[in-house]
Amino acid sequence: MAVYLLRRLFQAVLILVGVSFVTFALLYLLPADPVRQIAGRTASPQMVENIRTQLGLDQPFLVQYGRYFMGLLQGDLGRSYLQRSEVAELIGARLPASLLLMAAAIGTELVIGVSMGLIAAVRRGSGTDQALMVASFVGVSAPQFVVGLLLLYVFAYQLGWFPIGGYGTWRHLVLPALTLGIIGAGWYSRMMRSSMIDVLRQDYIRTARAKGLGGRTILIRHALPNAILPVIAMIGIDIGLFMSGIVVVEGVFGWPGIGQLAWQAIQRVDLPIIMGVTLVSAVAIVLGNLLADLLAPFVDPRIKLR
Structure with a gap:
């Protein structure tokens, strides 16, 4: 190790x-x-x-x-041309908000995507399967700013369930996390469905059924740990996608994270901030992929790190 x-x-x-x-x-x-x-x-x-x-x-x-x-x-990311502040301090002040949004979005896409994939795989070929796959395709294809504006219009403006923008409570977090999570959920559901269908065809699943184990036990305890491995591997890659998509979502919802900071820096050509945000994003991607690799052996002990 x-x-x-x-x-x-x-x-x-x-x-x-x-x-x-x-x-x-x-x-x-x-x-x-x-x-x-x-x-x-x-x-x-x-x-x-x-x-x-x-x-x-x-x-x-x-x-x-x-x-x-x-x-x-020496740990110096430079100094902002326009704000006259250290880039590390500016990013450090905004990073917790972005990490909170990213964690909520990953949790959202995992819950929605894995659930959809499991249901679609178990009911393969049914109307439910087709409806879920169409929904996942729509989620993957929809631009983030369109999804964000649509959610704002329906749930914030029309229904008034959530605030239109800002930061501070869990209500502020729901809509931006859902906006980011919908696209990932579409990918995860399709991947989970394909992986689960392949696992359910394996000999050890047939053996478990022959021993009289219940369908839910087979699905959760035997099939899911193997079928979910591709999804875990994708989480590290998703961090990179979030760091790019978070710029749009934070702009739409007024979320005070590094995405909004990067967008303001791009508009003003504040190069030190752009460089700093890019490097922080690269670090997040590298650490995300490393974490995904380290988690894989705990899910499937047959996997060895070399």
Whole structure:
């Protein structure tokens, strides 16, 4: 286990270095000029150049990236051009809200998706199966901002069950978590159905039935732990999808997380914040995949970490 963790952590470091380099290069090549955003429209050319020199943006690409990378090694994500605050502090203040939303969304998609997949697999070929698969297809295909606005209109504006936006209580959490969870639930239900159908065909399931075990016992204790393995593997990947989709959802619901912070930074071309959010997202993806790999042996002891 220790050797496996060390190897994965070394791979994670290489991935994060690669992400930082590629992201920095893409932002460097952007046609938008962050100095113009800082200086304002009325600034003179001399003032613009002075600001560019102060920020070190007149240096060659490798010099700029080298300075940024050395700061990363010391835990420094830089300083916001416009907010004049440390990026690490800005992200740290917003991260708990995003993590709360992500955890709620993952729980939502697992409950909905796994349940739909189980029911569809058990009732394969029936009208219920077809209806659930159509619903999952619609969930996967629907844009997040459309789902969010629709939920807001029905449950917040028309029915008044939940607040239109904001943060602070469980009522504020329900609609954004459901918006993020619907798409994942669609994927999970289709994956769970396929995996469960395959497991139910295995010889050990036939043996369990021949021994007289009940259908519910076979399904929950014998089939589910094996059928759910692909779903567990997808959770790590889903964290990356959430970190991209969370920008839209937080904007729609006014959720004060790092997605909203990233969107504001993109509009203002605040490069240090964009870099910081990207790196935090990459760390979340790497840790999510590592966690999924570590959980797999506990679900199925036949799996060995190597």
